[in-house]
Amino acid sequence: MATMVSTNGSSSTGTQRVKRGLAEMLKGGVIMDVVNSDQAKIAEDAGACAVMALERVPADIRRDGGVARMSDPEMIMAIQASVSIPVMAKVRIGHFVEAQIIQSLGVDFIDESEVLTPADETHHIDKFDFTIPFVCGATNLGEALRRISEGAALIRSKGEAGTGNMVEAVRHLRSILGDIRKITQADSAELFDWAKKLQAPLSLVQEIAETGKLQVPLFAAGGIATPADAALAMQLGAETVFVGSGIFKSADPAPRAKAIVEATTHFRDADVLARVSRGLGVAMTGIAMDEINETQRFAQRGW
Amino acid sequence: MQVGVLALQGAFAAHSDCLTSIGVQSIEVRNPEQLGSVDALLMPGGESSTMSQLLESSGLFDPIAARIADGMPVFGTCAGMILLASEILDGRSDQRSFSAIDISVRRNAFGRQVDSFEATINSSVGDFHGVFIRAPRIERVGEDVEVLGSFNDEPVLVRQGNVLAASFHPELSNDARLHEYFVSITANRKKV
Numbered sequence: 005m006a007t008m009v010s011t012n013g014s015s016s017t018g019t020q021r022v023k024r025g026l027a028e029m030l031k032g033g034v035i036m037d038v039v040n041s042d043q044a045k046i047a048e049d050a051g052a053c054a055v056m057a058l059e060r061v062p063a064d065i066r067r068d069g070g071v072a073r074m075s076d077p078e079m080i081m082a083i084q085a086s087v088s089i090p091v092m093a094k095v096r097i098g099h100f101v102e103a104q105i106i107q108s109l110g111v112d113f114i115d116e117s118e119v120l121t122p123a124d125e126t127h128h129i130d131k132f133d134f135t136i137p138f139v140c141g142a143t144n145l146g147e148a149l150r151r152i153s154e155g156a157a158l159i160r161s162k163g164e165a166g167t168g169n170m171v172e173a174v175r176h177l178r179s180i181l182g183d184i185r186k187i188t189q190a191d192s193a194e195l196f197d198w199a200k201k202l203q204a205p206l207s208l209v210q211e212i213a214e215t216g217k218l219q220v221p222l223f224a225a226g227g228i229a230t231p232a233d234a235a236l237a238m239q240l241g242a243e244t245v246f247v248g249s250g251i252f253k254s255a256d257p258a259p260r261a262k263a264i265v266e267a268t269t270h271f272r273d274a275d276v277l278a279r280v281s282r283g284l285g286v287a288m289t290g291i292a293m294d295e296i297n298e299t300q301r302f303a304q305r306g307w
Numbered sequence: 308m309q310v311g312v313l314a315l316q317g318a319f320a321a322h323s324d325c326l327t328s329i330g331v332q333s334i335e336v337r338n339p340e341q342l343g344s345v346d347a348l349l350m351p352g353g354e355s356s357t358m359s360q361l362l363e364s365s366g367l368f369d370p371i372a373a374r375i376a377d378g379m380p381v382f383g384t385c386a387g388m389i390l391l392a393s394e395i396l397d398g399r400s401d402q403r404s405f406s407a408i409d410i411s412v413r414r415n416a417f418g419r420q421v422d423s424f425e426a427t428i429n430s431s432v433g434d435f436h437g438v439f440i441r442a443p444r445i446e447r448v449g450e451d452v453e454v455l456g457s458f459n460d461e462p463v464l465v466r467q468g469n470v471l472a473a474s475f476h477p478e479l480s481n482d483a484r485l486h487e488y489f490v491s492i493t494a495n496r497k498k499v
Contacts, residue, residue: 014426014427015424015425015426015458016424016425016426017421017422017423017424018421019425021425021438021479021480022424022425022438022440024479025438025440025476025479026420026423026440026441028318028320028321028352028476028479029317029318029352029354029385029386029440029441030317030353030354031316031317031318031320031353032314032315032316032317032319032353033316033317033353033354033357048356048399051356051357051360051361052357053316053317053353053354054354088356088398088414088415089354089356089357090354090419090420090441107421110419110421111419112419112420112421112441113420135421136420136421137420243320262364265357265361266361266364269314269315269316269337269361269365270337270338270365273337273338
């Protein structure tokens with residue numbers, strides 16, 4: 005397999021271990037969508053462990069329609085200059101040139117994201133070709149394992165971004181984690197059938213049967229808008245959360261951001277959750293799933 | 308013996324797995340009550356600015372400082388090392404540290420993720436495979452600090468009394484020898 009691992013003397017960059025290592029470091033922290041350096045600073049001040057730099061949050065992409073692409077490098081660079089925490093950026097599914105550009109900016113993590121308009125309806129990016137790690141969305145375990153086989157260092161639920169409604173994220177987390185639990189109970193003959201049903205490499209399915217967990221960290225994304233939403237994702241088994249439109253589309257972003265950070269750390273402590281949930285003002289309005297036409301659902305993008 | 312793993316944010320789960328692999332009981336520490344039940348504390352990698360804020364909001368900062376002053380063994384890796392350092396360079400202005408070990412540490416000094424690397428580290432505890440993720444650099448080492456390991460002639464593993472700090476991630480390389488070393492520091496203290 006082609007890999008962009010470079011070895012200089014006795015040290016190597018871009019290895020799977022180094023890529024998955026950064027994903028490990030993000031666990032239990034909140035990754036927040038930001039569209040400018042002011043928002044990035046608010047996010048960092050609130051305790052975000054990373055920011056996702058993008059021109060429009062998913063709620064606005066959904067409202068505006070049209071083709072959504074990689075953000076302007078200038079805007080990404082301004083955000084990199086304004087914070088000390090890791091910066092992520094989104095590229096279109098299959099658009100490996102956008103990914104090359106993002107990597108050359110020194111961005112820390114690439115999100116090959118269904119929120120942007122896909123550039124390829126068959127292929128995702130060969131992520132082994134890059135030195136920096138990729139996160140990809142998944143709605144089920146098969147999709148997660150196909151992305152891991154392409155080199156993703158981190159998987160997130162797709163949820164339905166820009167809705168402020170986490171019902172889809174819950175569906176995706178339950179599907180991925182539920183199937184992992186079932187696979188650990190399967191016998192060796194049944195694993196062949198699991199691989200076939202999931203359309204995923206047998207070796208990865210066998211590995212899950214042995215370890216009981218995904219090869220890379222699993223985070224939640226899509227529709228998280230409140231501290232309780234973040235804690236729900238964590239109690240379901242996500243290892244941390246991405247919050248997109250939920251913070252900067254709410255009435256008062258800074259205290260909400262801080263509250264979601266605390267809720268993600270203390271996700272099993274209902275007393276803390278009650279304290280941080282108080283007086284946050286109005287959450288983003290949100291959209292019920294039956295208000296969205298099937299063809300306008302981001303989660304269906306990806307193969 | 309029970310070892311606590313500070314679980315506010317970061318790679319705490321990988322550290323817990325390492326401790327389990329060598330048969331050491333561990334608990335995740337998120338509040339002062341949990342801290343009370345541990346003999347030693349491991350501070351994982353992650354984002355030090357995030358952890359600093361959560362140390363304040365969880366009410367853990369002062370109790371941990373008191374336990375360290377009382378001699379509780381602590382082991383900080385990467386961001387955990389930053390939290391233990393006497394001086395943080397390129398940190399946030401409001402970032403507090405425990406000043407438990409006399410070193411000056413520069414955040415993210417090895418660069419962004421594109422520069423993150425793995426390499427062999429020579430140390431008096433043994434040779435290790437070190438994983439460096441947006442790693443901090445130890446730029447100054449105080450007189451009372453022992454340099455246990457280095458990479459390219461730079462200190463990456465240091466100890467002062469019961470405080471152990473590494474700029475790399477032993478929890479990411481399926482090698483629990485440094486955890487064993489830390490546990491031995493704790494065990495020796497308990498005997499005294």
